[in-house]
Amino acid sequence: MNDSRPSVLIIDDDPQIRRFLRAGFDMEHFAVHEEPTGQGGLRAATLRRSDLIVVDLNLPDIDGSNIVERLRAWSTVPIIVLSVRASDEDKVKLLESGADDYVVKPFSMVELVARARAAIRRQTRTDHGEMVVKSGSLSIDLANRAVFLDEERVTLSPKEYRLLQVLAQHAGNVVTHNTLMKEVWGVRHIDNSHYLRILVRRLRAKIEKNPKQPQILISELGVGYRLASGSEAR
């Protein structure tokens, strides 16, 4: 096996789903390992190095959210959750217990690969200390706290920058409203979620070409916000 290929561990009980995931990831040059059960998945996660774990929320033996919690207890490996019928509360809970992102079945492989690559980049950025995040024509220099739109410096207020910084650290993946509230305002203001809506509007006015049709700072209604990753942003 070629070690330079990123490896993905797929935990899903449905053989047909595993089959197309294997084909899809294989075509994206991933090394694929499959497990049909939660127990097997957890064991495989400890035994082999994975650069990404894709786990189904409804496994017959262990609940997917439980798997996320147990993996997060010892690992920072990127995790994407697949779900058939998740409410907003379920999604928020999954993200806050450590999943990097989720996709709702049925989904297109393009969508899953975009989320997966974003989560892997988050991990490599932390590992290699990369400090510049790009999203379309926006570029965020985390080391120098500088933001550029089409090479031109954008002046942001401290809170606007803080919001953008948290989103940039997870570029391409969704960050929940609660997490953003905590990071920007602290736990005391967690119930003032309208602060966030207004701050997002102000930030969009500065970084979006057309703030009313945002291409960079995307809202995932009922869950959180996402900074579009390179390929999605226009």
Place this chain on the structure above:
Amino acid sequence: MLFDLRAFLGSPRGRWLREQLAGILVALTIVALLTVLLAAAFVWLPIQHVTIVYLIPVIIASLRWGAIPAVFAGLSGIAGVAYFFYAPFFDLRVQSPAQIADIVLFIAVAAITGRIAIAAREARIRAQAESLRDALIGSVSHGLRTPLAAITGSASILAQSREIEKDEHLASLVHVIRDEADRLNGDIQNLLDATRISSEGLRPRMAWVDPEDLISGALSSKRRALAERPVNLSIADDLPLAYIDATLIQSALGQIIENAIKYSPAGSPIAIKAEQAGAAIRIDVSDQGAGVANAELEKIFERFYRGAAHATNIPGSGLGLWIARALIEACGGRIRALVPDHGTGTTFRLELPVKTQPAADENADE
């Protein structure tokens, strides 16, 4: 054979009959047992008001089997009392006025407690049916969506393939699979929403939401259906925030947009306009289709109603607008269809109430 008894007993009505007969039998047995016990006690101690004891089988029967066995329990109880315990003995007649009053009282008390017990039983059965339906909806959605996910996912991989892209026919077939799987998924979602609306009602999770996000969210959820359709977007500056369930309103708006796409010619533009109008945030979605007759403006929101002009040539379930209205009204909003002042087509007007805006962050600039 004229009448297949076994098949009848296996059918739901047969099962019901069997259960009722069993109930009557058990009720009568309890009454008989009580009568024997009371008779044994009566030898030692002549009890005055035995009727109260016969409430026990009535309550048991109504809790367990419902009204019919309970009535049997009550009547056999009265018969038992009159025959064995009230003079003249071993005779169904009763002479003493006090004992007649006793029996009348028994009937009244048995009727009331029986009713309460039956209501309790029915509430329990309803709760069971509801949890059964929830489980059924859950398993239908899981059972249908999982294979659909495999189809959509596989088609999405094929659509990416260069070999297939080269062949015009194969590429278009892959798109057929993908688009129809999408449509099927939408239909499943509609069915689930419809069941949810009519059975348990909606429980919106209200929060402050930027209306701009609702529009861009709904548009991006209908990205593929919109395809090359031009969308004329006009959103007023500084729209107030709406206090709604974002997911419900986004999917309602998605339904309206999809409806506009479906009932207007391919390639014709769709206009979306959002502004504040008095105490409401107003979102207008206008198409340039054939329009809706005045008489149908209200009817199109009814469940399963399909416009006369389209019922045969455009596929649809007649659920979309009904769902949209239920979702919007659950959040305190309104929706109606209008004939535009000029030009052709239909305008769907969604109005969300404007609440007192929450206090702004005083330290927003820090």
